[in-house]
Structure formats: structure tokens, C-alpha cells
Amino acid sequence: MTAELPAQGRITVAGRTDDAGPAPINDALAKARATTVRDHLVRARPELESAITVEAAGKCCFAAPNDTPAGRARNRRVEIAVGHQAAPP
Numbered sequence: 001m002t003a004e005l006p007a008q009g010r011i012t013v014a015g016r017t018d019d020a021g022p023a024p025i026n027d028a029l030a031k032a033r034a035t036t037v038r039d040h041l042v043r044a045r046p047e048l049e050s051a052i053t054v055e056a057a058g059k060c061c062f063a064a065p066n067d068t069p070a071g072r073a074r075n076r077r078v079e080i081a082v083g084h085q086a087a088p089p
Helices: 023-044 046-051 069-075
Strands: 010-016 052-057 077-083
Touching (some): 010 023, 023 052
Antiparallel strands (some): 010 077
């Protein structure tokens, strides 16, 4: 997966959680997830370190309803977004 990341551009690693539990705990879990993925990416591709930012949002941005175990599991995730830099004119 790390080989697919571009050598230039911005990379955002966003941690997410389900809606179970208190918001401060979910925010901490979301940040820990994102930070762990960022650390893995930097170990694999050290040249990307300055391009990566970490974002965390606990009870936010759900991928599935939180009313089933399967839905909550889908919401506990990390998303990686790549913003490509525009080519110079």
C-alpha cells in the first residue's frame, strides 16, 4: 500500500470511531488509530513524513449505522486521503 502513495502532495490520515462510549475516549482512540497508521507510513516511506497530517474525529463521519456490531466495526477505521499538488504552469 505504501508504494502507491505519491512522492509529492499532501496526505491526510484520519482516525474514526463508532458512537459507543464517551466522546473524549473516542477522540483519543481516533487519534491513536491515525497516529499508528502515520507512524507505519513514515517507517515505510520516510520521505513522506513532512507531507502527512493526522486528523481525528471520534463520534463523527460514520460509514455505517451504529445500531449493529457490524456497523460499529465499519466505523472504527482510518481513512487516507491524498491531495495531489497541481503541476506548475
